[in-house]
Amino acid sequence: MNDTPWEPPLAGTEAEHLVGALERLRATFRWKAEGLDEDGLAATIGVSALTLGGLLKHLAWVEALTFHAKLHGEPLGDEWDDAPWDDDPDWEFTSAAADDPATLYARYDRAVAWSRAALDEALADGGLDRTVHLAGPDGAEVSLRRIVCDLIEEYGRHTGHADLIREYVDGRTGEDPPAGWSPT
Numbered sequence: 112m113n114d115t116p117w118e119p120p121l122a123g124t125e126a127e128h129l130v131g132a133l134e135r136l137r138a139t140f141r142w143k144a145e146g147l148d149e150d151g152l153a154a155t156i157g158v159s160a161l162t163l164g165g166l167l168k169h170l171a172w173v174e175a176l177t178f179h180a181k182l183h184g185e186p187l188g189d190e191w192d193d194a195p196w197d198d199d200p201d202w203e204f205t206s207a208a209a210d211d212p213a214t215l216y217a218r219y220d221r222a223v224a225w226s227r228a229a230l231d232e233a234l235a236d237g238g239l240d241r242t243v244h245l246a247g248p249d250g251a252e253v254s255l256r257r258i259v260c261d262l263i264e265e266y267g268r269h270t271g272h273a274d275l276i277r278e279y280v281d282g283r284t285g286e287d288p289p290a291g292w293s294p295t
Contacts, residue, residue, distance in 0.1 A: 114290040126239055129259050130230065135287065136266035137223055140170065142288035143273035144216075146295060147280065152215060153208050156279045163276050165204035166269050167215045171222035172203045173265055178229040181258050184244030190218060220294060230259070 117138035119131025144152070144163045152164030175187040186192070194202050207215060233241060239256035247253055277283045 115287070117288070125256075126234055129239070129256070129263065130234075133259065133263050133266065136263060136270050138288055138292075139286070140166070140266060140270045140273055141219070141223075141294050142292060143270065143277045143283065144219075148212060151280045152212055154276060154280045156276055161204070161272055161276065162207060163273060163280070164207035164210065164212075164215050166273055166276075167219045168203045168207040168210065170266070170269060171219040173262065174219075174222035174226040177258055177262050178226040181245040181253075182229060182233060182243045182255070216294070 117131075117135045119135055120127050123131070144167050147163060149164075152167070153162050155162055172187070172191060175191060179185045179187050194206075196202055199205055210218075233243075233255050237255070239254060239259070241255050242252040243255055243258055245253045245258065274284070
């Protein structure tokens with residue numbers, strides 16, 4: 112039994128390493144946000160308005176954006192259809208304070224589960240070189256590799272934010288979840 116399923120392979124294909132890096136960041140981020148109440152998810156540090164609740168909702172939106180819109184050219188889904196983006200471009204961050212923890216965790220976990228399946232399917236159907244629905248500014252095709260790398264970069268940035276916020280909330284530190292951890 113593998114008690115650290117998020118750990119990237121020691122030797123593998125490019126796709127296995129990229130997916131492994133993404134899964135490690137997803138697991139570390141989720142662990143940093145794990146098990147908090149409304150106050151913990153709404154905590155901020157310094158002058159920043161960034162919260163773990165806002166990050167949970169933002170990364171759920173980024174997962175949908177990456178694998179619904181960019182990969183397939185599909186709408187993001189019912190959870191995002193009524194968002195007032197025109198009135199509040201940071202809606203996913205600002206509205207998280209009104210969401211209860213169970214809703215935030217469930218939305219994030221659903222988005223990641225759907226994204227995993229979409230990525231697995233895309234890798235089986237052309238691999239990292241396959242093109243996606245998204246096009247570059249000059250109309251150039253975009254590969255699956257590019258959107259996976261962009262998602263890894265997004266998680267890297269926000270997992271660092273989560274490290275700082277979580278340490279402030281209750282002192283939790285660490286690079287990876289402990290062996291055997293899984294989201295509750």
